[in-house]
Amino acid sequence: MDIFDEIIQCLQNEKDQYGNVFINRDHLTEFFANVAVRTASAGAARASSGTPAIRTSLSCLSGNRRESSAASSVPPSAAMPGHQEPAASPERRHPAVSNTESQAVSSQRPGPPSPEEVASMDWNQLRQATFRCHGCRLCETRTNVVFADGNEHAELMFIGEGPGADEDAQGVPFVGKAGQLLTKMIAAMQFKREEVYIANIVKCRPPGNRNPTDDEMASCLPYLLRQIELVRPKVIVLLGSVALKGLLNRSGIMRMRGHWLDYRGIMVMPTFHPAYLLRYEAGKKDAWSDLQQVMKVFGKVYRKPH
């Protein structure tokens, strides 16, 4: 039985006593990554029993849960900021930090890690670093950091622009209308969504769905570059002009789409963003032709039925 099992047991007792407390091991792992800062800010506040740091943390946790369950009729699992339902993909097992949590510690945390530090991170360090990131103004308005979705060993990676409202709410990329189209595009390519890796140029939602600025993209880029390095896919599909600009500093998606490019020895295919395809149906034919080039790399062929 480790510290987390003990805390889960303790919370279970609280749940029995007070009602709903939604917590699982992943929330606690994330929570305890910040515990030192929280405990320092809590000053002399110490509970009368148990390990002091743990008691302080538990008070925070259980307090939040009680507030949310008292304040609304929404089930606590859905009301809890940063909560994500368990899902098949590995990324979804790592819930993002909520705005409230990240803002609570923002004034006390050091600046973001340097690109060199990010470049040597493992998956867990990288996830944690992005969840805590305050490297640009987008952190101020985000609900969730949207790290990625899919298979960390994927041979095929998709890179979009940045989270929209649905992604910000759920902490998962490409789950809104454009995401549904992307999922269909992936299926048409004879891949399952869980087989590929999906990320964005920026991990926090630009307010009002505006494009991310150059400095926001630059600030977030080291995280994406490390994700690419760790996944090491065979092919990257860049979705739209922001992805093209953000990763390769190239502009002109109309001209560049359908042409193979290179990122550090990885084949890169730029194509239209699904949100564009939702607005401009006729672009789908071109996008499909681009995706078929990608399929060929994997020995997948689409034959029209006669």
Ligand code: URA
């Ligand atoms: N558009 C993007 O570029 N990324 C998302 O995650 C969702 C919509």
